[in-house]
Amino acid sequence: MSASPIPVHRGQGSQPVWDLFVRLFHWSLVSCVLLNYFVLEEGDPPHEWAGYIAAGLVMARIVWGFVGSRHARFADFFPTPSRLRTHLAGLRAGAAPFHWGHNPLGALMMLLLMALVLSLGVTGWMQGLDAFWGEEWLEELHELLANGLMLAAAIHAAAALFMGRKERTRLIKAMVTGVKERY
Template identity: 45%
Template sequence: MTSYKIWDPFVRVFHWALVAGFAANALFDDPESTLHEWLGYVLVGLIAARLVWGVIGSRYARFASFWPTLSKITAQMSDMATGRKRLHLGHTPLGALMIFNLLGAVLLIGVTGYMMTTDAYWGVDWVENLHEALVTWAEISIVLHVLAVIWESRRTGVNLPRAMITGVKTVPDGAKTDP
């Protein structure tokens, strides 16, 4: 096995703070509470920080290092369909799509949540409905993300959850890797 330092502390703390904050807001606190509102602000702040880090951060944190082009997405899907085990040291193309999906969903949840606190949108049904639909979309996406991480970990032999905790991705010796 060969180990690579991939995820910097910011990426790991961001990831787990987003998990904790979203879970707390979606599952544990009262949507009418001040805590719900403040957790929403914290989550939007985390997204803003991640967007900046995606431009100026470490190699594997930068969006440019994992931008999901159609050819990369097609290649990954072909690998999965044929059983090839090309490993990605950073995010996979399909993983990148999920990242952008979740960043956008959580940001829009925060925007619609804020809108509901303003005089202009207080009590406006479409804003509340959109907010709730985005939360549902994010929850579905999170379940798919977790399932995909488990499946990809088993398929490739790389423990992806451990890598997001330790920052180190351990891959089988001789495995074909994309940088």
């Protein structure tokens, strides 16, 4: 299935978009990331477990990207060069196509965020191996990835607010209720 963009200027409406799994995944991942970055002590077992849970959530989301509901499937939103070009051209022209699911830039950000979480899981796990115990470069890489994740997450949140206003949608509410509304 391919994404079905709808011009921004079309009227109001609402549509179920994010299924329960996607919403639970999203908010559980947000919780793990925020706990690990701001609350839990680096290297302590709760930090490690939150990281493993986050990586497991991402792996489950990848599976769901192939077997889940329509807007959860990668085929619905995968950011191909053509989709990205069309979306960027529309943004520059002030009339980007509306997508009920992820727009191509949102999809690209989602993939980046998931790749960063998985990279953090791998580098965190590696730090516990005898072969890499105490390796400063690995600790620095893990910290760099964590900071990169937080920066990307902040951009993601700001973009959701910006695009919500631009597209006249309630994106944050949709990630809670599962229904994307246009006003």
